[in-house]
Amino acid sequence: MRYRDRLDAAALKRYANALNSRARAVGTSGTLDADALRGVILDSGGRCGWCGVSLMDVDFEVDHIASLHRGGDNAPANLAATCITCNRQKGDQHPARFARQKRAQGSDTALVRRVLAEHGADDAGVQLGLFDETPPPRRVLGLDAPSDDDDAPGSPPPYRW
Numbered sequence: 001m002r003y004r005d006r007l008d009a010a011a012l013k014r015y016a017n018a019l020n021s022r023a024r025a026v027g028t029s030g031t032l033d034a035d036a037l038r039g040v041i042l043d044s045g046g047r048c049g050w051c052g053v054s055l056m057d058v059d060f061e062v063d064h065i066a067s068l069h070r071g072g073d074n075a076p077a078n079l080a081a082t083c084i085t086c087n088r089q090k091g092d093q094h095p096a097r098f099a100r101q102k103r104a105q106g107s108d109t110a111l112v113r114r115v116l117a118e119h120g121a122d123d124a125g126v127q128l129g130l131f132d133e134t135p136p137p138r139r140v141l142g143l144d145a146p147s148d149d150d151d152a153p154g155s156p157p158p159y160r161w
């Protein structure tokens with residue numbers, strides 16, 4: 001709650017609309033409004049969901065835990081505030097694969113624990129196999145297609161606390 005007063009309703013709306021535009025561009029359902037986005041940000045506690053670094057006074061991004069063109073959507077449960085470094089590193093990887101990387105690097109955030117719990121070690125291989133397929137062509141409207149990261153810079157811009 002201590003972050004709420006620092007959040008800008010207009011900026012939240014712009015960011016949510018940008019996320020919705022990207023979801024529509026890849027044919028994924030789900031819409032996000034400013035309040036839901038605020039909830040995602042507040043749920044982070046001001047820390048990167050993947051590595052736990054503080055997001056105070058730095059640019060951060062909203063990561064699709066399952067990326068949009070892998071069937072993820074804009075539901076709050078599929079969104080996490082993350083540092084830009086983690087969002088770039090994760091790219092289009094399966095969330096369980098990335099969670100395992102983060103765990104190996106010593107991260108034990110709630111998001112890492114949740115993803116590892118949802119994709120237990122036993123089925124991770126199957127899940128990851130599916131995600132190893134070549135992704136479908138990107139359909140990015142009017143944007144320079146970023147490398148392999150659907151949350152790459154361009155749109156929407158990083159949000160600042």
Ligand SMILES: [Zn+2]
Pocket residue numbers: 048049050051052053082083084085086087
């Ligand atoms: Zn991070």
